[in-house]
Amino acid sequence: MSVNGPLLRDHCDLRSVATSPLLSVYSEDLGRQVGWNTVFLAQYVGPLLIYLVFYLRLASVYDDATKRRRHQVVDLACFCHSLHYMKHLLETLFVHSVSDGCTPLGSLLKVCAFYWGFTCWLGYYINHPLYTPPYYxxxxxxxxxxxxxxxxxxxxxxxxxxxxxxxxxxxxxxxxxxxxxxxxxxxxxxxxxxxxxxxxxxxxxxxxxxxxxxxxxxxxxxxxxxxxxxxxxxxxxxxxxxxxxxxxxxxxxxx
Structure with a gap:
C-alpha cells in the first residue's frame, strides 16, 4: 500500500487488512476532527438564527429612525428561508443516515463561513427598511x-x-x-x-x-x-x- 493509498475505517481489525507481509500501513495525523452530524447541524442552525436577527430588525442592526412597515414579500421571504433550513434540520435528524466518520475542523469552518456569511448578506438586504419590493x-x-x-x-x-x-x-x-x-x-x-x-x-x-x-x-x-x-x-x-x-x-x- 502506498502512502497515498486508501484510508482505513475508524474501526478496523488490522488482521483482516494485513493479509500479506508486503502490505504496509501508514499512520498520519489528520488534525482536529469533527463529526458529520455536527457539520450539518452547524450548517443549517446558523443561517436559520442569523436570518431571524435581521428579520426582527434589532436596534443594533438597523437605525431605529429608518424603520418602516415591512412589505409582504419580506414576510414571505422569512417564511421561505426559515422553512428551507428547518426542513434540512429535520432531515438531518430523522431522515438522512449521517456517516459516523469525521472531517477536518477546517472543513466545518469553511462551510460555516460560506452559509453564515451569505445569510448575513442576503438577510441584511431583504430585511432592510429601505428594501424595494419586486418590480412586478x-x-x-x-x-x-x-x-x-x-x-x-x-x-x-x-x-x-x-x-x-x-x-x-x-x-x-x-x-x-x-x-x-x-x-x-x-x-x-x-x-x-x-x-x-x-x-x-x-x-x-x-x-x-x-x-x-x-x-x-x-x-x-x-x-x-x-x-x-x-x-x-x-x-x-x-x-x-x-x-x-x-x-x-x-x-x-x-x-
Missing part, C-alpha cells in the same frame, strides 16, 4: 412562492425516497420513481434532489429580486452541478439500471 409585485412573487414550495416538497420526497432506498440495502440499483409525482424526476435525472434544491433558490431569488440571493443561488447551482456529475459517474460505473441515454445529471435533457 404579486405577478412576480406569487408564482415564485408556488415554485419554491413545490421544489421544497419535491426535495423532501426525494430525500425520503433515497433514505428508504439505502435502508433496503439496495445500493446497486438506481432509485426509481413511485406513485409520488415528485419522484417521477428519477426517470429524467440521476440527482433530482439537487434539481429541486436549485429550483428552490432560483425561485427565492426571483421572488425577492435581490443580488445577494441571486449570487448565492448561482454559486450553489455550480456546486450542485459538480456534485451531480460526480454522483452520476458513480452510478454509471456501478449501477446497471442507471444507463439511460435520456437521463442527465441534474437538469433534464441538458446537464
Amino acid at each position: 409585485s404579486g405577478k412576480q412573487v406569487i408564482p415564485s412562492l408556488v415554485c419554491f414550495l413545490i421544489c421544497e416538497c419535491g426535495n423532501l420526497c426525494i430525500n425520503i425516497s433515497l433514505a428508504r432506498h439505502k435502508q433496503t440495502r439496495n445500493e446497486l440499483t438506481h432509485p426509481t420513481s413511485t406513485s409520488n409525482p415528485f419522484t417521477w424526476l428519477f426517470t429524467l435525472v440521476h440527482c433530482p434532489q439537487y434539481t429541486y434544491e436549485i429550483g428552490a433558490w432560483l425561485a427565492l431569488s426571483i421572488m425577492t429580486q435581490t443580488v445577494p440571493v441571486a449570487v448565492f443561488a448561482g454559486l450553489l447551482t455550480v456546486q450542485m452541478l459538480l456534485w451531480a456529475r460526480r454522483r452520476q459517474g458513480r452510478y454509471l460505473r456501478k449501477v446497471k439500471n442507471a444507463r439511460r441515454f435520456w437521463r442527465t445529471a441534474v437538469i433534464p435533457f441538458l446537464f
Whole structure:
C-alpha cells in the first residue's frame, strides 16, 4: 500500500487488512476532527438564527429612525428561508443516515463561513427598511412562492425516497420513481434532489429580486452541478439500471 493509498475505517481489525507481509500501513495525523452530524447541524442552525436577527430588525442592526412597515414579500421571504433550513434540520435528524466518520475542523469552518456569511448578506438586504419590493409585485412573487414550495416538497420526497432506498440495502440499483409525482424526476435525472434544491433558490431569488440571493443561488447551482456529475459517474460505473441515454445529471435533457 502506498502512502497515498486508501484510508482505513475508524474501526478496523488490522488482521483482516494485513493479509500479506508486503502490505504496509501508514499512520498520519489528520488534525482536529469533527463529526458529520455536527457539520450539518452547524450548517443549517446558523443561517436559520442569523436570518431571524435581521428579520426582527434589532436596534443594533438597523437605525431605529429608518424603520418602516415591512412589505409582504419580506414576510414571505422569512417564511421561505426559515422553512428551507428547518426542513434540512429535520432531515438531518430523522431522515438522512449521517456517516459516523469525521472531517477536518477546517472543513466545518469553511462551510460555516460560506452559509453564515451569505445569510448575513442576503438577510441584511431583504430585511432592510429601505428594501424595494419586486418590480412586478404579486405577478412576480406569487408564482415564485408556488415554485419554491413545490421544489421544497419535491426535495423532501426525494430525500425520503433515497433514505428508504439505502435502508433496503439496495445500493446497486438506481432509485426509481413511485406513485409520488415528485419522484417521477428519477426517470429524467440521476440527482433530482439537487434539481429541486436549485429550483428552490432560483425561485427565492426571483421572488425577492435581490443580488445577494441571486449570487448565492448561482454559486450553489455550480456546486450542485459538480456534485451531480460526480454522483452520476458513480452510478454509471456501478449501477446497471442507471444507463439511460435520456437521463442527465441534474437538469433534464441538458446537464
